[in-house]
Amino acid sequence: MLIGVIRPTESRDLTAEGETLEAIHDAFMAQVxxxxxxxxxxxxxxxxxxxxxxxxxxxxxxxxxxxxxxxLDALHTAVPEGWSLMSVRRA
Incomplete structure (x- = not known):
């Protein structure tokens, strides 16, 4: 038996406006x-x-x-869409 560690690969684009870089950073952080x-x-x-x-x-x-x-083939097949296989080990 193999055990795989997976992580999500989803990403999203953001937009922000402001008069300073600090204001832009704050606007981004409010969206995360x-x-x-x-x-x-x-x-x-x-x-x-x-x-x-x-x-x-x-x-x-x-x-x-x-x-x-x-x-290993079955493990790759078991990875859900939007996820990535990071590591594999034997059980």
């Missing part, structure tokens, strides 16, 4: 729910504007689960 991680952002200032606009991304990385299967 528990169990998700803020991964990165890109900030721009449109011509003729004092406001900053930003796009960012968050991902669900903290959660892991174990799945079992008799062989």
């Amino acid at each position: 729910p528990e169990g998700w991680q803020f991964t990165h952002s890109s900030v721009a200032m449109p011509k003729g504007s004092k406001a900053l606009t930003a796009t960012g991304r968050m991902a669900r990385w903290g959660e892991t689960r174990e799945i079992e299967a008799p062989d």
Whole structure:
């Protein structure tokens, strides 16, 4: 029997606007729910504007689960959509 550790691979895009980088960061953090991680952002200032606009991304990385299967092919088949196999060990 093999045991696999899986984690979610879901990610989502975020947008934020503000007059300072701190305001943008706060706006992003307000959008990130528990169990998700803020991964990165890109900030721009449109011509003729004092406001900053930003796009960012968050991902669900903290959660892991174990799945079992008799062989490696069956273990790969048992990985649900939106999840990734991180490690495998024998039971």
